[in-house]
Amino acid sequence: QVQLVQSGVEVKEPGASVKVSCKTSGYSFTNYGLSWVRQAPGQGLEWMGCINGHNGHSKYAQKIQGRAAMTTDTSTSTGYMELRSLRSDDTAIYYCARARYDVSGYFYLYDDYWGQGTLVTVSS
């Protein structure tokens, strides 16, 4: 069955970096992408970006572009999301999700399976 298992809780100081992993199984990794979505405490969902598992092409929300890097390791079917120069408002649960693309492999469609979430707390 399709599974996405994320790395554990992180506590970081302002200005530091965090790298969240998303280990996938149960499907062909390169036939899909990975999305990253975050949710601040008590708030709604915020789309951060997505990366195509086949060609590595990524798209980011402008809000985090320049601070975030999404990568994949096809040998281990794992995705990574690194966020730099952390601020207190980056405190959130970070989710990875399997991203479905259209037949061209460029146009994102939806996220059909989700990881369990990783809590990242930024505090001094």
Added chain:
Amino acid sequence: DIQMTQSPSFLSASVGDRVTITCQASQDIDNYLNWYQQKPGNAPKLLITDASNVETGVPSRFSGSGYGTDFTLTISSLQPEDIATYYCQHHDNVPYTFGQGTKLEIK
């Protein structure tokens, strides 16, 4: 960026009620609209794609409609297990923003 506005933000209804949640896009997005359900403490779950395609395994009481800028998620007969927050999300162009959510509770 395309803004997605859901209404209402909070909804209280009785078991068996017909429930409707609306989502309005700030510009035409064709049918590039998904709906997700998030229960407390859980990750979101995909319910509907392309405005009206109900995902396999989702109960038939859930349906979606709309095109262009105005979309609707309907629960035909509310069940206790439907208590959750519902989000719409467009996938027309980056960023693929979500609505602010509609929290559904049992009256």
